[in-house]
Structures are given as structure tokens and as C-alpha cells.
Amino acid sequence: MKKFLIALSIAVVTAAGAGDAAAKQLRVALVLPGPITDGTFNTAAYQGIKAAEKKYDIKISIQENTTFAQSKSALLHFARDGYDIIIGHGFQFGDPAKQIHKQFPKTWFIVNTAKVSGAPNLASFDNRWGDAGYVAGAIAAMVTKTGTIGHIGGIPVPVIKEYNTGFERGAKRFKPDVKVLSAFVGSFSDIAKGKEITLSLIERGADVVTATGNESVVGTIQAAKEKGVMAIGTAFDSAKFAPDTIVTTAIVRFDINIDKAIGLVVAGKLEPKNYLLGFNENGLDLAPYRKFDSKLSADQKAKIEQLIADIKAGKVKDLPKIQ
Amino acid sequence: MDEIFFVGLVASAFRLGTPILFAALGETVAQRSGVLNVGIEGIMLVGAFTGVWGAFATGSAWIGLLIAMIAGVAMAAVHVILCLRFHLDQIVAGIGLTVLGLGLSGFGNRLVFGTGQITRTPVFERVDLGWLSRLDVIGPAFFQHHVLVYVAVALAGATWWFLTRTGWGLVIRSVGEDPVAANASGIDVIKTRTVCVLWGGALAGAGGAYLSVGQIGSFVEDMVAGRGFIAIACVVYGRWNPLGVLLATLFFGAADAAQIRLQPLFPDLPYQFFVMLPYVLAVGALVFLSRRSRLPGGLARPYAPPR
Numbered sequence: 001m002k003k004f005l006i007a008l009s010i011a012v013v014t015a016a017g018a019g020d021a022a023a024k025q026l027r028v029a030l031v032l033p034g035p036i037t038d039g040t041f042n043t044a045a046y047q048g049i050k051a052a053e054k055k056y057d058i059k060i061s062i063q064e065n066t067t068f069a070q071s072k073s074a075l076l077h078f079a080r081d082g083y084d085i086i087i088g089h090g091f092q093f094g095d096p097a098k099q100i101h102k103q104f105p106k107t108w109f110i111v112n113t114a115k116v117s118g119a120p121n122l123a124s125f126d127n128r129w130g131d132a133g134y135v136a137g138a139i140a141a142m143v144t145k146t147g148t149i150g151h152i153g154g155i156p157v158p159v160i161k162e163y164n165t166g167f168e169r170g171a172k173r174f175k176p177d178v179k180v181l182s183a184f185v186g187s188f189s190d191i192a193k194g195k196e197i198t199l200s201l202i203e204r205g206a207d208v209v210t211a212t213g214n215e216s217v218v219g220t221i222q223a224a225k226e227k228g229v230m231a232i233g234t235a236f237d238s239a240k241f242a243p244d245t246i247v248t249t250a251i252v253r254f255d256i257n258i259d260k261a262i263g264l265v266v267a268g269k270l271e272p273k274n275y276l277l278g279f280n281e282n283g284l285d286l287a288p289y290r291k292f293d294s295k296l297s298a299d300q301k302a303k304i305e306q307l308i309a310d311i312k313a314g315k316v317k318d319l320p321k322i323q
Numbered sequence: 324m325d326e327i328f329f330v331g332l333v334a335s336a337f338r339l340g341t342p343i344l345f346a347a348l349g350e351t352v353a354q355r356s357g358v359l360n361v362g363i364e365g366i367m368l369v370g371a372f373t374g375v376w377g378a379f380a381t382g383s384a385w386i387g388l389l390i391a392m393i394a395g396v397a398m399a400a401v402h403v404i405l406c407l408r409f410h411l412d413q414i415v416a417g418i419g420l421t422v423l424g425l426g427l428s429g430f431g432n433r434l435v436f437g438t439g440q441i442t443r444t445p446v447f448e449r450v451d452l453g454w455l456s457r458l459d460v461i462g463p464a465f466f467q468h469h470v471l472v473y474v475a476v477a478l479a480g481a482t483w484w485f486l487t488r489t490g491w492g493l494v495i496r497s498v499g500e501d502p503v504a505a506n507a508s509g510i511d512v513i514k515t516r517t518v519c520v521l522w523g524g525a526l527a528g529a530g531g532a533y534l535s536v537g538q539i540g541s542f543v544e545d546m547v548a549g550r551g552f553i554a555i556a557c558v559v560y561g562r563w564n565p566l567g568v569l570l571a572t573l574f575f576g577a578a579d580a581a582q583i584r585l586q587p588l589f590p591d592l593p594y595q596f597f598v599m600l601p602y603v604l605a606v607g608a609l610v611f612l613s614r615r616s617r618l619p620g621g622l623a624r625p626y627a628p629p630r
Contacts, residue, residue, distance in 0.1 A: 035544040037432060065429075065544070150587075156594065183586040186598035190548040192342075192538050196335055197583045203331040204587065215543040222539055241443075 026058045028085040028262060029078035031071075031093065034189060034214040035064050041188075041214045041254075044236040045089045045112070048255030052262045058085075072096035079104040085265055087112065087258065091157045097122055108270060110261045112254065113159045115322070119272045125257040128278035129159040129212075130320030131311050132250040133166025134173075135286060136232045138307055140208040141171035141178050142300050143230055143247060143292075150181040150206035152197050152220050154188040154213025163212050163234070163250075165320040173318075174303070181206055185216045194219025202227050208247070210234060221246065237287045247296075249287035256282050276322065279312050326460055332580045333464035337472050338538065340576025342367070342530040342547075344475045346554035347561070347568045348482050349526025355486060355563055356519035357499035357621035358406060361417030363527045364551025365424020366398040370531025372428035375542040376435055378444035387444065388471075388532045395528020398424060399521050407513050407520070410625040421551070429544040436542075446540050447471055471533050478526075479569035486565065495519055499619035502626040512628055527551070560608055563619060571608075578604045 028049070036046040046062065053060050061083070066074045071092050078086045079100065085108045088097055094114035101109045101122040111124040133151075140149040151167050153160045168180045181201045185193050194216030198209055202223065210232040211220035217234060218241070224231035225242035233239065233249030257277065264270035277283020286308065289296055310316050346363050353360050360366075370391035378387025398420060405416040447469045450456075455466040486492040494515055497505045502512045534550070535542045557575060561568030578601035586597045 035429060037429075037436075037544060039543075181587040182590060183583060184594040184598070186594070187548060189543070189545050191543050191546050192339075192534055193548070193579075193583075195539060196339060196580070197586075200331055200335065200580075200584050201587065203327055215546065218541070218543060219539065222541075 026056070026084045026262075026266065027061070027082070028052070028058045028087065029061045029063070029081075029083045030087045030089060030258075031066050031074045031078070032062065032064045033066055033068075033090045033092065036062070038189075038214045038218070039238055039241070040217045040234070040236045042089065044252070044254040045087075045258065048258035049087075051255055052258055055259070056262055056266055058262065068092050072100065075109070076100060079107050079109075083107055085110060085262060087261065088114075089254075090114075091159065094124065108265050110270075112257055113157075115158075115274045117273045121272060123261070123270055123272050124274045125261055126159070126274060126276050126322075127252045127257070127283045128162075128276065128319075128322070129252065130162035130166035130322065131278050132234070132252060132284050133163035133210075134170035134311070134316070134319055135166075135304065135308060136163075136210050136234070136250040137167035137170030137172075137180075138174050139247060139304060140167070140210065140230075140232060141173075141175040142303070143296070144175070144178065144208045146205045146207045147175070147177065148179040148181065148205040149208040150183075150198070150201035150204075150210070152194060152201065152209065152211040152213075152216070153182070153184045154194075154211075154216045155186065156184055160212045162320045162322065167210060169318050169320065170307075173307075179205075185213060185219075188214040188216055191215045191219040191222075195223040198223035199227070202229055208232065210250075233287070239287060239290055243291055246290075247292045248289050251285040251287055253277070253283050253285055279308055328584060330460055330464045332577065332584060334468070335580035335583075336573055336577035337465075337468055338576070339579050340572040341472050341475050342534040342538075343550050343554045343557060343575065344479065344569060344572040345530030345533060346527040346551060347557040347572055348475070348478055348565055349523035349530075350554055350558050351561070351563055351565055351568050352482065352486070352495065353520045353523035354558055354622055355499045355619055356495045356516045357502060357619055357624070357626070358402075358516050358520050358523075359413045359417065359623040360399070360402050360420070360520060360523055361414055361552075361555060362398070362402060362420025362424065363417075363523075363554050364547055364549070365421040365427075366395050366524050366527035367531035367534070367547045367551045367554075368424040368428040368545070369398050370395045370528030371535035371546055372431050372531075372542050373528070374532030374536045375444050375540075376431070378536045382445055384445045384447045384536050387536045388529060391528040391532035391536075392525040393528070395524040395526070395531070396521050397524075398528070399524020402524070403517050403520050406625065407516055410627055413623045413625070425545060428542070432542055432544060444536055444540050447537050469533075469537055471529075471537055475533075476569065479565045482565035496619075499621050502621050502624075506628055512626060516626075527554075530554070556605060556609075559618075560605065560612060562612065562617075574608070575601055575605060 032042045034042040088111045091114045093111045094116040097109040109122045114124045171178045198220040208230045211217040235252045237249045239246045373394035374387040374391035377390030405411045450470045452466045498515045557571040560571035582597040582600040
């Protein structure tokens, strides 16, 4: 019965799709795990799709606050509705997309921060978070005075683990005896807990902190600001929250991910594979130092620039393995 | 256990426990009057948002707190209408309230502040308790908090005194134990319960405002993150006694503060083990304590006065 209903819905959708083929405007759905107001992971995706809306002839629909449990039903909902592209913004959409993509051959399923793929219509876009963490760690090691730095993760999904590993290795490259503290919130969204954990790492002597997650990142930035210790942002340039304490941000260019994904579909060139974006592909970036520009020596800045160039050239050998 | 660990742990226990304590004290009064409100989470969210809004608009954290409490009363009024006027199931109405609060606070946040930016509000000042605040170890652990932390602790004592040592407290307890008998003795059951539920709403709103205005200075969606439900659990652990509730919330805060401090010390253990620690302790405590606990006789039973 269920199969029949699915088949029927596909038939209806296909028929409807064929009917208005004249005005072929792509319909794109973006499914987000958090709110578009989180100031990091989800805001970045939201701004990316908004930019794509202006650039391409597409009609967008956004679903926010999708819990882990709702991941599959959210994708199914848009697929049954006949959307041309469905973007799941987060690792957790990988498995559900893999389960259902074959039932909807006319729809492209695209998952961000995951490594899934499947013919004919499942692709994923991932960024080299480990490289971003490596650069962040290098900067942290250069600016720390106590020799202790900290990383606060939301939930240890693969990209967060990669960032974490990169952070530690990048720091040790420039200061082998640096101490790296690490803790997890157990939630992407608990801002108060994110702040509290950050305070506990600052108590233990950390004077540079970085965080990965959704709203929990804001908690870290807030704690650093309050205690006057330095922070390195991730994913989304949030320097304006705390201009005096944010050294820089290891930006993950979700706008590039989304732009590339939609652009390739429009051009009919998207392949069912994993696209991995790093510094070379503009998928990663480093925000300007702004107020810290004068606090970092020319030598330090040159070293970071050299490091990024080395990463681009494939000369850095201990970058975290992509999981 | 070294000094930094101890000071951080105690201070952190108060910070983590206070928003839960506010909400749990209000819920204690409501439950002692016989009304279960599982919508605390939603009320706290609305309080968290309206607190930030109020503080941002007026430039005063205190006015923000006041507005959050008023908003909490308004949310609780919905519960009053559904449960006391129309005698609906209190759990169902409470769940509705939770979802309503989540939606209202998120929607309001976008209307007022838009997307992609975090608003900064004025925050509550720390109190200076003179020589107490400057004591070694004890000072930073106990006497350098936001003033609201002390308000919450004092409120626990005041609520205990009010419920057990005053005539009005007796009225509330009698309404909660046996509304029929209370009604027969001339007490207006509905009016008493209404006041208690509204007070519970005001305190849940205050708990939300402590979290947003007091701790962060801004609002993000779903920031209460389950603390409303923990507050209800703490009412049970505290056996409906405000002083017990105080201990339960501080215990929970301390367990949470301990787990986040133990995590970086044992990087080889899975972090989930630490994250679940407070909950495991809480369930363990419940098993141990529940043997002697007794819930209010009329709790969660709809009551309609005879005409």
C-alpha cells in the first residue's frame, strides 16, 4: 500500500511537472537542522541560498529546526512535492537521503558536510574542515600567552572531529608543547551550556578558544568576550559580536557549496559524487584580522599566509584525514 | 580536587542551577495547589525572548525581567483558561503550551531582531558583598554572582515559609490535596489555583530571562534546551518542598558543572558518558528518594466546583 502511494505520488508529481514544463523554474528546498538566526552554521546556509535565489531562476523553500528524527520525513516531504533540488544541510541528512533518493529519480538530493553519494541523483558537498581547524590551531598557538588553548564542539560528527584534530595538529606545528583542551556540549543549540563549558576551559588556563556547532558557538564567543580571552570563530564571520576578542574566523563557505550545487544542476553537469571543497576551491577562507591586524606581527601573518599556501599546494603532510 | 576546580564547580553549579530553580519554585507552588503545568519550557522560552526584547528596548535588564515575568503570566493564563475554565487535561494543555512558546519566541525574535545577527542587551550587575566577596576560594565560589542568584535562593526559603507557616500556604495546600473538601470549607478553589498557576508562569518567565538576559545577553531559538522539563523533575526530586527543590536544582547544576569539567581531563573516554552523568544521577536520586515522596492528592485532576 505504502509503495503504491509513493508510486502514485511520483506519477502525480511527474504529470504535474510535465504540465508546466513551459515555465521551467527550478524549485529548490533547503532543509536546515537549526534556525536561520543562529549566527553560524544555519545563517551561513541561509545567506547562501538567498544569494543563489538572486543569481539563478529558482524558487526556494526553507525548512528550519529539523530534528534528527525528522530528517527523513522532511526530505520525503519535499521529494513528494516534486522539488527539483533538495539540500539537506548537515551530516545527519546523509543516511536518510541514501535510503530514499532512488524513489525520486527526478529530484537531486544534495547533502552538505557529508560524504554520501549514489547514482543517479545523490551528491554531497563537504568542506575540508580539518584544514580549517589546522589554520585556526596555528593562529591560536601563535597568539596564546598561557600555552593552553581550547576547542568546544557541539556534537562530535565527522566534520567537527576533523576540525578538532586539525586544530590540535596545526597548533603543535608552531608550538609543540601547546596544551589543547577539548570538550563537547552534547547539543548544537544549547548556548548557555556552550558558554559554561567555555568558561570551564578558560578556568583551566585556556586563553584562546574556538568552537564548532550551531548556537553553541555563540556561547563560546560570549564567554571569551566576557573573560577577555581570544576566540577564533568558525564557519560564519561573526566578528561583529565581539570585535575586541575575535582574532579571526575560519570561514566555511556554505554559500559557495550551495552556489556550486545549484549552478551545476542548472548547467546539467552535477554528478552523483562527493564534492570536497578546500582552500583551493574557495570552500574555505580566513576572515580579515581587523582589530588584531596590529597585534599580530608581520612575521606571524606571513607564516599563516605561507601555511595556507602550503596547504593549497599539498605540502602539509599531517592534515587530518577526511573520514 | 584542586582549588580552581572547586571554585569553578561551585560557581558554575549556581549559574547552571538558577534558571531551573526559578522555574521549579513556581512550579512547586502551582503543583501544591493541584495544577500540573508541563508547559514550563514554553513559558521559559517566551520569558527568555521578551526579557531580551524588554532589556534591549528600555536599556534596563530589570525592566526586561519584569516584562519577561508579565509575559510568563500571560502564557500561564492560557493554561488557566484551558485547565481551570474548560477542565482540559493538564498534560495535554501543557504540551501545547511548550510548542506555543517555542513558536512564539522564535517568531517574535525574527520580527523584532531579524535573522543573522545576535542582539546584545544590558546585563544584571554582579553584587559586591564586601569582605565576603573577597574571601579566598569561598568568595569567588559563593559570593560573586549576579544578584538574581541570591534572589532565587532567598525565594526558595520564602516559598517554604509561605507554604508551611502561613494561612495562605495552608489554603494552597488544602486546595491541592482535596479540592472538594477545600470548597466545602468555603475556599474558592479556582481562584486559588489561578493565582498559583499565574505565579508559576511569572517565575518561569524570570527563569527564562535569567538565562537570556542574565547569562548570555541575547536570545537564540530553543535556548532553554530542556531546562523547563528538568525544572519539573526537580520539583519531584525536591518532594514538593521548596527547600528540597533548592537542593535538587543545585545538585543537578553541580552534576552538570562537574561533567563539563571532567570531560577535558579524560579525553579518552567518550564524551557521551559525561553528558549523561547528571541525568543518571538524577534518575538514581529519584529511585532512592521516591520511596518517601507523596504527591499532592489533587494533582493534575481537573476540578469543577459544584454549582
